[in-house]
Amino acid sequence: MLKQNLTIALAGNPNSGKTSMFNALTGARQHVGNYPGVTVEKKWGQARLDHRQINVVDLPGTYSLTAYSLEEVVARNFIIKEKPDVVVDVVDASNLERNLYLAVQFMELGVPVVIALNMVDVAEKKGLHIDEEKLSRLLGVPVVPTVARQGRGMKELLSAAADLVSHGNGWKPLQISYGQDVDQALLKLVNNFNGQSLIWHPLSPRWVGLKLLENDAEIIRQVEQDPGLAGNLSPLRRELAERINKTLGDDPAGVIADYRYGFLSSIYRQAVEETRAQRLELSDKIDKVLTNRLLGPLFLLAVLYGIYEFVFWASETPVAWLEVFFGWLGGAVHASIPEGPLQSLIVSGVIDGVGGVLGFVPLIMFMFFAIAIMEDSGYMARVAYLLDRVLRSFGLHGNSVVPLIVGGGISGGCAVPAVMATRTLKDPKARLATMLTIPFMNCGAKLPVYALLIAAFFAARQAEALFALTLISWSLALLAARVLRWTVLKGETSPFVMELPPYRLPTLRGLFIHTWERTWQYVKKAGTVILAVSVLMWALMSMPGLPEEQAAQWEARVAAAAGEEARQELQYQQAQAELAHSFAGRLGSALSVVTAPLGFDWRTNVALVGGFAAKEVVVATLGTAYSLGEVDPEEASGLSGRLAREPGWNPLMAFGLMIFVMVYAPCFVTVAVIKKESGSWGWALFSMLYTTGLAYLLALLINQGGKLLGLG
Ligand code: GDP
Numbered sequence: 118m119l120k121q122n123l124t125i126a127l128a129g130n131p132n133s134g135k136t137s138m139f140n141a142l143t144g145a146r147q148h149v150g151n152y153p154g155v156t157v158e159k160k161w162g163q164a165r166l167d168h169r170q171i172n173v174v175d176l177p178g179t180y181s182l183t184a185y186s187l188e189e190v191v192a193r194n195f196i197i198k199e200k201p202d203v204v205v206d207v208v209d210a211s212n213l214e215r216n217l218y219l220a221v222q223f224m225e226l227g228v229p230v231v232i233a234l235n236m237v238d239v240a241e242k243k244g245l246h247i248d249e250e251k252l253s254r255l256l257g258v259p260v261v262p263t264v265a266r267q268g269r270g271m272k273e274l275l276s277a278a279a280d281l282v283s284h285g286n287g288w289k290p291l292q293i294s295y296g297q298d299v300d301q302a303l304l305k306l307v308n309n310f311n312g313q314s315l316i317w318h319p320l321s322p323r324w325v326g327l328k329l330l331e332n333d334a335e336i337i338r339q340v341e342q343d344p345g346l347a348g349n350l351s352p353l354r355r356e357l358a359e360r361i362n363k364t365l366g367d368d369p370a371g372v373i374a375d376y377r378y379g380f381l382s383s384i385y386r387q388a389v390e391e392t393r394a395q396r397l398e399l400s401d402k403i404d405k406v407l408t409n410r411l412l413g414p415l416f417l418l419a420v421l422y423g424i425y426e427f428v429f430w431a432s433e434t435p436v437a438w439l440e441v442f443f444g445w446l447g448g449a450v451h452a453s454i455p456e457g458p459l460q461s462l463i464v465s466g467v468i469d470g471v472g473g474v475l476g477f478v479p480l481i482m483f484m485f486f487a488i489a490i491m492e493d494s495g496y497m498a499r500v501a502y503l504l505d506r507v508l509r510s511f512g513l514h515g516n517s518v519v520p521l522i523v524g525g526g527i528s529g530g531c532a533v534p535a536v537m538a539t540r541t542l543k544d545p546k547a548r549l550a551t552m553l554t555i556p557f558m559n560c561g562a563k564l565p566v567y568a569l570l571i572a573a574f575f576a577a578r579q580a581e582a583l584f585a586l587t588l589i590s591w592s593l594a595l596l597a598a599r600v601l602r603w604t605v606l607k608g609e610t611s612p613f614v615m616e617l618p619p620y621r622l623p624t625l626r627g628l629f630i631h632t633w634e635r636t637w638q639y640v641k642k643a644g645t646v647i648l649a650v651s652v653l654m655w656a657l658m659s660m661p662g663l664p665e666e667q668a669a670q671w672e673a674r675v676a677a678a679a680g681e682e683a684r685q686e687l688q689y690q691q692a693q694a695e696l697a698h699s700f701a702g703r704l705g706s707a708l709s710v711v712t713a714p715l716g717f718d719w720r721t722n723v724a725l726v727g728g729f730a731a732k733e734v735v736v737a738t739l740g741t742a743y744s745l746g747e748v749d750p751e752e753a754s755g756l757s758g759r760l761a762r763e764p765g766w767n768p769l770m771a772f773g774l775m776i777f778v779m780v781y782a783p784c785f786v787t788v789a790v791i792k793k794e795s796g797s798w799g800w801a802l803f804s805m806l807y808t809t810g811l812a813y814l815l816a817l818l819i820n821q822g823g824k825l826l827g828l829g
């Protein structure tokens with residue numbers, strides 16, 4: 118149904134041609150006055166579209182929508198309180214990138230916007246070719262080219278506005294990412310709003326949060342007057358702003374502005390062709406190389422390889438120290454607690470289980486440090502920009518890039534926040550495809566497994582091995598996405614815009630905070646979940662003990678042993694017999710029927726079952742399993758040394774195992790999050806089954822194929 122009495126508000130930067138447009142639209146039907154309460158000139162008048170009358174209000178010219186000046190407050194309050202049907206943002210096309218800054222803020226606010234691309238005559242003369250259809254598609258709002266001084270494009274403009282009112286979705290705020298620090302701060306603020314206190318319809322909570330972070334005096338005042346909000350919000354707002362300031366070396370408003378410009382700059386780049394050389398900012402100059410179609414990917418691969426070299430090089434010594442430390446600790450406990458279940462629990466279950474995982478803390482930490490540099494410098498956004506092109510040809514979306522990287526695209530990450538980050542994908546099928554491929558990425562939990570096996574079997578080529586694993590995980594994710602998008606998740610992908618904020622020199626403090634936060638998560642997980650599962654696995658591997666009769670036989674044989682060496686050998690065999698008799702031993706042996714073609718023995722099977730809980734458990738369980746059979750922990754050379762000597766373990770089997778760990782069912786928590794985010798147990802179940810099936814096939818291929826080639 119047509120709304121009979123439309124009101125449109127003209128807004129725009131000073132000198133964008135607003136007054137000219139107002140005159141062209143309204144002709145003689147104009148009035149002048151002041152806005153209620155303030156002496157800012159208010160002009161209103163009527164325009165005609167066919168037989169409809171349209172009220173036009175000329176808002177004061179502004180550069181921004183934050184309440185820094187009276188004009189801004191007046192323009193914004195008019196929009197929020199009077200709720201015009203459409204805001205027509207008049208932009209100077211010859212100065213597009215800068216003028217669109219205001220447009221983005223209208224879009225963030227959520228009011229329906231039509232962009233009048235004014236002064237296109239001047240833009241043409243300057244050698245700018247603006248693809249207005251593409252611009253409209255990328256921004257998601259109608260764009261109408263106009264020449265206000267000559268009255269060109271006025272009818273089209275009014276029709277576009279009227280169309281938007283009849284067919285648009287009303288207020289709908291644009292959500293852009295302002296980088297992880299600000300995004301998280303916004304989430305925290307929004308979670309602290311309580312529903313009934315948000316009286317400022319039609320504002321979205323995220324927008325209010327944004328203004329609070331931007332230190333918008335007007336919104337802060339309103340929030341502070343709201344008894345339901347003020348008490349808890351003000352300290353929180355200050356704390357979050359302070360934190361961003363410390364972490365990024367800039368106040369939130371500056372960071373937010375950077376991301377807005379980044380958002381625009383990537384749109385501008387796609388929709389505008391500059392035939393005449395325009396001035397290049399430093400960031401743009403760097404981007405000419407780093408986002409170049411050919412040089413960009415090469416540079417990215419070099420960066421990845423460099424990171425892996427650095428991480429292994431830097432962590433080698435501290436990892437060795439920790440190994441010595443846990444070896445010493447195990448020995449000390451072994452000596453001070455009498456032999457029995459308690460000693461076994463602490464030495465084999467806790468120290469060799471959790472210690473195995475904690476031993477890789479330095480490696481994880483350096484990896485997070487490298488990732489923090491990539492993020493804080495702004496390079497990660499370029500990585501996403503580069504990958505966007507690749508991803509789309511595999512049926513994923515540009516918005517899939519960030520979740521895939523969060524999930525461990527560089528190595529080190531976590532699928533749980535990654536799956537939640539897919540919320541930025543509006544297209545439900547592309548979103549599901551992303552969710553289902555995130556688990557292929559090399560999350561922080563898989564890293565210790567890789568590190569263990571690489572140290573044991575590929576010690577000469579550590580960086581190369583991790584580099585290869587990264588490329589394999591991406592290839593598998595992309596192929597899986599392609600297949601999913603051809604089969605169960607068929608559909609088109611929608612256009613996408615990537616924020617490209619200017620490069621920044623990371624602050625040491627910021628790097629430290631980002632590295633520490635994630636490393637601490639890893640340590641905490643090792644001390645809680647991994648500890649619990651590790652103890653459980655130990656119990657399954659120690660119980661039930663051998664039947665009394667058999668146990669007595671073993672004791673007698675050990676006691677009767679001739680010489681220390683024979684005694685140790687018998688004790689080792691006794692431990693083996695106990696293991697094989699345990700619940701885990703029996704489960705592992707039962708699974709051997711299935712895993713024998715992959716080259717996995719029963720202990721590996723148990724570790725993989727434990728890995729469903731969390732993939733670090735694979736390391737913890739192998740640690741426990743191989744320490745249970747160990748006679749003298751003081752002589753132990755660390756788990757990787759033990760595995761390298763163990764019969765049945767070889768580089769081929771280790772490679773197959775790493776691929777299996779990479780691909781098989783995502784951990785428990787990830788599956789739960791997939792269920793929650795997809796809204797169905799069906800997809801969660803699917804995510805476990807298809808990955809495990811694929812993992813089996815790949816490991817089978819590697820082991821059998823490798824043997825055929827004479828490897829292993
Ligand atoms: P305002 O500050 O936004 O109200 O802008 P004005 O309407 O006063 O326009 C500023 C200047 O730009 C004036 O000299 C106008 O004549 C000129 N102008 C406005 N629209 C156009 C246009 O589409 N093309 C060209 N070439 N000049 C324009």
Ligand code: MG
Nearest residue numbers: 132135136137
């Ligand atoms: Mg004017």
